[in-house]
Amino acid sequence: MKEISLNILDIAENSVKAKATLVEITVTETAYTLTLTVKDDGTGMTKDVLLSVTNPFYTTRTTRKVGMGIPLLQFAAEQTGGNIKIESKHFSEYPDEHGTTVTALFYKNHIDFTPLGDVISSVTTLIQGHPETDFLYKHSFSDKTVMLDTREIRAVLEGVPLDTFEVLIWIRDNLREQYDENQ
């Protein structure tokens, strides 16, 4: 993947496939690090599945939960000296608090660090493809925060679908303006 935002798009798809109702995407930057967290309230994974998701040769062709997505994220993080961590609670064991959290740590000054890239495009693409799922996007950097919560947008829209073109444009422009203000 050329940009971390593409990994975000890819990893968040796993959350949607795991029937998440809310996917929380958090990007937190310090001077030297970028930490990405994708947290969902989906079905979660059993311990056996969890142990094998970083193996690119592990296949879930029948359920298609994971494939190259996690290994590519792991590669992108590790090539900067960082790492990834996956925590998951399967609904069979944790009926009230199931879900998966993927955390990736990147070192920004490493020569192999891939830039965050067009993260606005990834957020709008996720909403366009999954208008029924809620997304919380939060990007913190140098004391500033850019945030978007589709639950708030949904409340205003009163039944108008989130993948309506005008709504997607509003979301895109809202994020653009937040980034411009924080420049």
Added chain:
Amino acid sequence: MKSLAELQAIKDRMKSKVALREGYGEIRVVVGMATCGIAAGARPVLNTLVEEVNNAGLYEKVSVSQTGCIGFCQLEPIVEVIEAGKEKVTYVKMTPEKAKEVVEKHLKGGKVVTEYTVAGAN
């Protein structure tokens, strides 16, 4: 600032429009958005399709959606056009520029852009 008041205005406009959405999605445009598609550049292709379909005023006739791996990872980004009563058209190795052309010639004009299809690429 893109305020919530502006979003409210969009809602009011759309609420009155929703009832008119008959024949919605006569043509389905599907973009492969699995890991292979995303890595090959499907994101800008999808966004161009969404934008151009709307700009061409085709949003009531054409729906643009996302799907998983279509099975020809080496030919990604892949875009499928599915229309009732017609054979499915599979466009391969797509770019935003090609996507624009497909909206103009195929979705609007009704003519398949053969050179971008899986058959044309061989």
